[in-house]
Amino acid sequence: MDSLLMLIPVALLLGLLGLGGFLWALRSGQFDDLDGAANRILFEEDDMKAPPPGSPAARPAEPDPTAGPVDPTRPADRPS
Numbered sequence: 001m002d003s004l005l006m007l008i009p010v011a012l013l014l015g016l017l018g019l020g021g022f023l024w025a026l027r028s029g030q031f032d033d034l035d036g037a038a039n040r041i042l043f044e045e046d047d048m049k050a051p052p053p054g055s056p057a058a059r060p061a062e063p064d065p066t067a068g069p070v071d072p073t074r075p076a077d078r079p080s
Contacts (some may be wrong), residue, residue, distance in 0.1 A: 025031065
């Protein structure tokens with residue numbers, strides 16, 4: 001019986017603490033965007049955006065004029 005006198009107030013305190021945390025999360029906007037996290041997992045933002053015109057990523061790579069002819073059958077990591 002003595003343990004109930006301690007456990008009931010502790011349970012009520014923990015319940016009120018959980019309710020307070022939930023209400024704080026509601027007011028601070030934690031549950032505003034429920035679908036955003038699911039979409040961010042599926043799609044990377046870098047893939048959806050095109051590079052700005054004139055940036056180095058937008059221009060095609062120019063071949064090195066000092067390099068010799070390229071043999072497409074030779075792997076790039078092996079010397080000729």
